[in-house]
Amino acid sequence: MSQDDRWLTPEQAATLIRQRVGGSVGRSQGILGAARSSGEVRSRASADPVLLMADDGVVGMDMRPGAQNKGGVNSDGKPVVHHLSADASGARISEDDLLDWLARNHAAGAAITTVAPELSPHVRYTTDDELLAEMVQGLTEGRWPNKHQAAIAVAGRAEGSGTREATVRRLEGKVSKLLKTSRNISKD
Structure with missing residues (x-):
């Protein structure tokens, strides 16, 4: 050096x-x-x-190896x-x-x-609105006998990472809110 x-x-x-x-x-x-x-x-x-x-001089300090306070603090902290x-x-x-x-x-x-990746606004299930409109139209035209059948028919095109059953339940619940009906009542 x-x-x-x-x-x-x-x-x-x-x-x-x-x-x-x-x-x-x-x-x-x-x-x-x-x-x-x-x-x-x-x-x-x-x-x-x-x-x-x-050290205030009142108590002696033993400087031999191993004799020092291992905690590094005195009795007052x-x-x-x-x-x-x-x-x-x-x-x-x-x-x-x-x-x-x-x-x-x-x-x-x-x-x-x-x-850092560019952040975009969080939009969940962007195609749900289109699918719900299709479900409502199909139910009113008689294409499907009930909401559950309509949800099964369009679930394959829905976005999301859930299981198919979860997607069907989600779509069925959303169309029920749109139609203001219970999930258990079919639109016959």
Whole structure:
């Protein structure tokens, strides 16, 4: 490692990726994770920060391994050790390695490949109205003896992911509402 290497925090690296590749913060963090896990981007832990301890001097603090409070808090619930850096892991990523990896794996300014699908208004069973009009006309003209037979006849052309029986029940219920009759009464 030369003295000229520049080391970035994970937040700085994610910002750099976002500037180069584009996309959201989550996408840039995902790309950073892929770069780090590839083994082609060096990372190192920074030197441990100064150890600040909340010790008022009344009770001695045993600093031998295994003698510290594992919970990291005193009897009042206050932290015993305070971290100075915002990045708790202290990891640093090589800027040169990251830029090289990005140049090989993600073209600068390339368009984001994941595009959200265009949303359309939710319309359920768009052909039901046409089928219901056909059912009403067929029932009034005597083509079918009852609503159930009319629903069976047109159910094959209805949209929806339900079973055929569910589609027949749905159409029969809708035509009953149109005709303001019960499902059990045929239009004889």
